[in-house]
Amino acid sequence: MKWKISSCIMVLMLVGGVAWGNDDIMSQAQMTFKPVPAKPPVLKNNPATPQKIELGKMLFFEPRLSSSNLISCNTCHNVGLGGVDIQETSTGHGWQKGPRNAPTVLNSVYNLAQFWDGRAEDLAAQAKGPVQASVEMHNTPERVVETLKSIPGYLPLFTKAFPRDKDPITFDNMAKAIEVFEATLITPDSRFDSYLKGNRKALAAKEREGLKLFMAKGCSVCHNGINIGGAGYFTFGVKENPAANVRPTEDLGRFKVTNTAADKYVFKSPSLRNIELTPPYFHSGKVWKLSDAVKIMGTAQIGISINEDETDKLVAFLLTLNGKQPKVVYPIMPPNSDSTPKPLL
Amino acid sequence: MKWKISSCIMVLMLVGGVAWGNDDIMSQAQMTFKPVPAKPPVLKNNPATPQKIELGKMLFFEPRLSSSNLISCNTCHNVGLGGVDIQETSTGHGWQKGPRNAPTVLNSVYNLAQFWDGRAEDLAAQAKGPVQASVEMHNTPERVVETLKSIPGYLPLFTKAFPRDKDPITFDNMAKAIEVFEATLITPDSRFDSYLKGNRKALAAKEREGLKLFMAKGCSVCHNGINIGGAGYFTFGVKENPAANVRPTEDLGRFKVTNTAADKYVFKSPSLRNIELTPPYFHSGKVWKLSDAVKIMGTAQIGISINEDETDKLVAFLLTLNGKQPKVVYPIMPPNSDSTPKPLL
Numbered sequence: 001m002k003w004k005i006s007s008c009i010m011v012l013m014l015v016g017g018v019a020w021g022n023d024d025i026m027s028q029a030q031m032t033f034k035p036v037p038a039k040p041p042v043l044k045n046n047p048a049t050p051q052k053i054e055l056g057k058m059l060f061f062e063p064r065l066s067s068s069n070l071i072s073c074n075t076c077h078n079v080g081l082g083g084v085d086i087q088e089t090s091t092g093h094g095w096q097k098g099p100r101n102a103p104t105v106l107n108s109v110y111n112l113a114q115f116w117d118g119r120a121e122d123l124a125a126q127a128k129g130p131v132q133a134s135v136e137m138h139n140t141p142e143r144v145v146e147t148l149k150s151i152p153g154y155l156p157l158f159t160k161a162f163p164r165d166k167d168p169i170t171f172d173n174m175a176k177a178i179e180v181f182e183a184t185l186i187t188p189d190s191r192f193d194s195y196l197k198g199n200r201k202a203l204a205a206k207e208r209e210g211l212k213l214f215m216a217k218g219c220s221v222c223h224n225g226i227n228i229g230g231a232g233y234f235t236f237g238v239k240e241n242p243a244a245n246v247r248p249t250e251d252l253g254r255f256k257v258t259n260t261a262a263d264k265y266v267f268k269s270p271s272l273r274n275i276e277l278t279p280p281y282f283h284s285g286k287v288w289k290l291s292d293a294v295k296i297m298g299t300a301q302i303g304i305s306i307n308e309d310e311t312d313k314l315v316a317f318l319l320t321l322n323g324k325q326p327k328v329v330y331p332i333m334p335p336n337s338d339s340t341p342k343p344l345l
Numbered sequence: 346m347k348w349k350i351s352s353c354i355m356v357l358m359l360v361g362g363v364a365w366g367n368d369d370i371m372s373q374a375q376m377t378f379k380p381v382p383a384k385p386p387v388l389k390n391n392p393a394t395p396q397k398i399e400l401g402k403m404l405f406f407e408p409r410l411s412s413s414n415l416i417s418c419n420t421c422h423n424v425g426l427g428g429v430d431i432q433e434t435s436t437g438h439g440w441q442k443g444p445r446n447a448p449t450v451l452n453s454v455y456n457l458a459q460f461w462d463g464r465a466e467d468l469a470a471q472a473k474g475p476v477q478a479s480v481e482m483h484n485t486p487e488r489v490v491e492t493l494k495s496i497p498g499y500l501p502l503f504t505k506a507f508p509r510d511k512d513p514i515t516f517d518n519m520a521k522a523i524e525v526f527e528a529t530l531i532t533p534d535s536r537f538d539s540y541l542k543g544n545r546k547a548l549a550a551k552e553r554e555g556l557k558l559f560m561a562k563g564c565s566v567c568h569n570g571i572n573i574g575g576a577g578y579f580t581f582g583v584k585e586n587p588a589a590n591v592r593p594t595e596d597l598g599r600f601k602v603t604n605t606a607a608d609k610y611v612f613k614s615p616s617l618r619n620i621e622l623t624p625p626y627f628h629s630g631k632v633w634k635l636s637d638a639v640k641i642m643g644t645a646q647i648g649i650s651i652n653e654d655e656t657d658k659l660v661a662f663l664l665t666l667n668g669k670q671p672k673v674v675y676p677i678m679p680p681n682s683d684s685t686p687k688p689l690l
Contacts, residue, residue: 061425069431070420080406080678086414087688095440097690277680289683328675333425335622338634343432345442 025212026200032215034226035193036323040183041109046124048180052161056181058331059174064147066137068093069343073178077105079185079328082277088285093138099251101285107273109183111230116283117254118233118268124179128171141171147341148174153334187274187323203320210317213310218302227271228321235266239303242296246286275318291315370557371545377560379571380538381668385528386454391469393525397506401526403676404519409492411482413438414688418523422450424530424673427622433630438483444596446630452618454528456575461628462599463578463613469524473516486516492686498679532619532668548665555662558655563647572616573666580611584648587641591631620663636660
C-alpha cells in the first residue's frame with residue numbers, strides 16, 4: 001500500500017473531528033492497524049530454512065564483513081537495544097558519522113521498502129548497502145567474498161543454506177541469508193496488539209485516549225498497518241517546514257532516488273513499533289524526547305498544535321507498542337585461516 | 346601458582362631430552378594440565394546468583410557503558426569470536442588504537458590475574474579498566490552510574506542482584522555483576538580435555554606427538570594448569586629478544602606495575618585455550634600465523650629452533666584446545682529515559 005500526499009490530506013479531512021465511543025475506537029483501530037503476526041512472513045524468491053536463518057544470524061553478527069573486522073549489522077541494529085544504536089546518526093568506519101539515523105531492524109520485513117528513502121526494495125538489497133558504504137562497514141563485495149571463502153567454517157554453512165548452488169559463497173547469498181534472519185526479528189504480543197485482538201483491558205483508559213487522538217488527529221494516516229508506519233512515503237513538512245536541525249536542508253530524501261521534484265524531503269514514514277526503545281527520532285536523529293517528536297509531527301505534518309495533555313496521552317499510547325523482543329542465541333562464528341584478509345584500519 | 350624465570354629454567358633442564366612412551370605422555374600431561382571444569386568456579390567475595398549473572402550479561406553487552414554508546418565489553422571480547430576482536434590491538438573511542446592485543450575473556454576466570462601485565466587482581470577489577478580508558482570506552486565511573494540510574498529498567502535488576510544494598514547501582518556492583526557473568530564464559534570439553542580424562546583416542550597420533558613436544562621442549566613450563574598458561578609471569582625474550590615489532594621496546598610489561606627492573610618485558614603467559622580462534626598473537630598482536638608464533642616462542646623463550654615438522658605437530662596439538670563455546674542468549678537491555686546522558690562522540 002503506497003500513500004501519497006494527496007490521499008494523505010484527503011483522509012485527514014475524512015477523519016477530522018469525528019467523535020467515537022469505546023467500541024468505535026476498537027473497530028476503527030482494527031480497520032487501521034494490524035497486530036504483528038506470530039510468525040515471520042514467507043519471502044518471495046528467498047525461502048527460509050533453518051540452515052539459512054542460522055547462517056544469516058551468523059552473518060548479521062559477523063564483524064569480518066567490515067573491512068576493519070569491527071562493525072557488524074548488529075553494531076547499528078542492536079537486537080538488544082530495539083534494533084538500533086541510540087545514536088543521532090550511525091558511527092562507522094574510522095569513527096565517521098553517517099548521514100541518517102539507523103532505522104530499527106525489528107519488524108523491518110513489514111516495511112514497503114528499506115532505508116529512510118526506500119531505495120532498497122527488500123532486506124536483501126538493504127543488507128548490501130552498509131557493507132559497502134565508505135562511512136559504514138567500508139568493504140567491497142569482492143573482499144567480503146574473499147574473506148568468507150578464506151574462513152573454512154563458512155563453506156559447509158553456505159552449502160547447507162544454498163544446496164542448489166555450485167559456488168554458494170556469493171555476495172548475493174550473504175544478503176539473502178541475512179534477509180531471512182532479519183525477517184525473524186519481529187516483535188509480536190505488544191499490549192496494543194492484544195487490544196487489537198479484542199482485549200479492551202490491554203490498554204488503560206489514558207492509553208485508549210491516546211489511541212483515539214492518534215486516529216482522530218490524523219497520525220494514523222501515515223502510521224497504520226502492521227508496522228504503524230513503514231507503508232508509504234510522505235513529505236516531512238506537509239504543513240510547515242520542521243526546524244533546519246530536525247530536517248537538514250541538504251538531505252532531500254526520496255528525491256535522490258526518484259529525481260522527481262515532488263519527492264523533495266519525502267521519506268518513508270517510520271514504524272512506530274517499539275518506539276520507546278529507539279531514540280533519537282526522525283531521519284536526522286536530532287530529537288531525543290518522544291513527546292517532542294509528537295509535537296513536531298503535529299505542527300509539521302498536520303498543521304496543529306498538540307497540547308501537553310494530548311501529548312501525554314499520545315505518548316502513553318505509543319508506549320503500548322513495545323512488543324516481545326526477539327530471543328537470539330549469540331552465534332559462534334568460525335575462525336580465520338592464515339589466508340583470511342587482515343583488518344584494514 | 347606463580348612461576349618466575351629461575352624456576353622456569355630449572356624445570357626446562359629437568360624435562361629436556363626425556364623419552365616417553367604413550368602412557369608416560371598421558372600421565373605427564375595429567376600432572377601438568379587440568380581440564381576446564383564443567384562449571385564456573387565460586388568467586389571469593391562475589392557469590393554468583395542467576396540474577397547477578399543475568400545483570401552481568403546485560404552489562405557485558407551494554408554499549409551505554411561507553412561514552413559514545415557504541416562500545417561494549419563484547420566489542421573487544423566477542424563471545425562469538427573466541428572472546429576476542431581479531432585486531433592487532435583493540436580499536437576504541439574515536440577509532441583510537443589501544444596499546445595491546447585484547448586477551449580472550451573465555452576461561453579468563455582461571456588466570457592468576459587480569460591484563461597482560463596482571464595489574465588487575467580479578468575480573469571485577471579488570472572490568473573497570475576499559476570503561477574508563479580514554480582509548481577504549483572513554484567513560485567515567487560517575488557518568489556510568491548516572492547513565493545506569495537514568496535507565497529505569499536497571500534499578501530492579503541491580504536490586505535483585507544486590508539485595509542487601511540500599512543503593513545498588515554503583516560502579517563496583519557493575520564490575521561485580523560483569524565478573525560473575527564472565528566467570529560463566531568457560532569452554533570445557535575440548536578434545537585435549539577428553540584426553541586428559543583418560544580417552545587416549547581423543548587425540549590423533551600427530552596431535553599426541555605435538556603434545557609430547559610441547560612438554561619435552563619446555564613450552565609447558567609457562568603454559569600449564571587449567572588454562573595452559575595464565576598462571577605466571579615470564580620475560581618475553583628469556584633466551585633471545587623477539588623482533589622489535591613483535592615486542593615493541595616501549596611496552597615494558599609488568600615493570601609498569603611493579604617498578605622492578607627484573608620485570609622489564611615480563612608478561613603473564615597467555616592461556617592457549619581456543620588459541621585457533623584468537624589471532625593475532627602476543628601482546629603486540631603482530632603475529633597472525635599460529636605456526637609463526639610457535640617458532641618465535643622457540644627462539645625467544647627456549648633458545649631453540651623449532652623445525653617445520655615439529656611446528657606442524659605442535660600446531661596440531663594446539664588445535665585440540667578448542668572447547669565448547671559458551672551459549673549466550675543476547676540480552677534485551679532496558680530503554681533510555683529522557684534523562685539518560687546523550688552519547689559523546
